[in-house]
Amino acid sequence: MSNSLQPSNPSASPSRFALTVVCESACGQVAAVAAFLERHGGYVEQFAVYDDKPTSRFFVRAVFRRAEGTEGGEGGLARMREDFTRLAPSIGAIEWRLHDLAQPLRVLLMVSKLDHCLQDLLGSWQRGEMPMQPVAVVSNHPDLAPMAQAHGLPFHHLPVTAATKPAQEAALLQLVQRHEADIVVLARYMQVLSDELCRKLAGRVINIHHSFLPGFKGARPYHQAYERGVKLIGATAHFATPELDEGPIIEQETERVDHADSPEDLLNVGRRMECTVLSRALRSVLEHRVFTNGQRTVVL
Structure with missing residues (x-):
């Protein structure tokens, strides 16, 4: 069998992403993340949050796809990352990542x-x-x-x-x-x-x-x-x-x-x-x- 074997992954496509964020707990973070996704033509498929009171940390995971007509590929992803880098301090983000689900x-x-x-x-x-x-x-x-x-x-x-x-x-x-x-x-x-x-x-x-x-x-x-x-x-x-x-x-x-x-x-x-x-x-x-x-x- 060839080493190039790569079974298909039906759940992944070039237009799907996952944004994960860990913040210091504060008001307005859900709205800020939602607005960010809206600016970039994101259609949200999954959105989950958890506020951990003992540590005052707020966790966010959003899976979304890009609307037709929005910039795709590495260029679009780079711009999203640049935008979130500017947004992160205002929402108290301790760490965050934007994952392209087409790349397992x-x-x-x-x-x-x-x-x-x-x-x-x-x-x-x-x-x-x-x-x-x-x-x-x-x-x-x-x-x-x-x-x-x-x-x-x-x-x-x-x-x-x-x-x-x-x-x-x-x-x-x-x-x-x-x-x-x-x-x-x-x-x-x-x-x-x-x-x-x-x-x-x-x-x-x-x-x-x-x-x-x-x-x-x-x-x-x-x-x-x-x-x-x-x-x-x-x-x-x-x-x-x-x-x-x-x-x-x-x-x-x-x-x-x-x-x-x-x-x-x-x-x-x-x-x-x-x-x-x-x-x-x-x-x-x-x-x-x-x-x-x-x-x-x-x-x-």
Whole structure:
């Protein structure tokens, strides 16, 4: 299969954009953003806001398309950005971005030996259901090279030991830069990223943890859950940070179990949830719905 394989994304078109804004809470911000979109011929398809009282922050996400006859392409987008740059101070904007939805985010996928999350994400992408552009698969084991190659993606084998970890992560960072990856997805990559790498890729690494955090952190969480006799197990997708399994949570799910379930039964249930939760979390990030807010996220 050719490396040029790029399944179509029916939700994206050259005329659709997403504006995301984080402001200091104040009156008039919705009206100001709406007026900005009106000036630029924007037809609003989705508009979501959230005011976080503890932090006095106001979050905005607007998806819009340009009306016929308005200037399109990079020139029109550049002018919109220039206009919003002038507007931002007046509405207390702390950060903002204007995203062209015709250009999906570039995603580097990392795995070890388990294939269920990788297979689910690549299948969704090939069916045109996941608005991303996967750029490569990276693994500390060679096992999943055939799966990457079957989807037309380069596969990079980066084995790692305690002694080689600094060099391995330096090579990983080079791959992120070479492939111009916007997002790194740890799709059951069973290695802990160093504090330094987490800081360099802050807000860009999504991890799927096979437990309902903050409970059962670290290794073998399903076995920990079995030993505690839990009645609910779960999966958690979060941003990776230097604090192990404590990054801002993007998505979670639980399922009821009982005393008759073995650790293997819990593993089977858990793997299905891991696929679902990671897919939902990644889709939210790809659709520019996720804002970090300290140790939490806002998902609009």
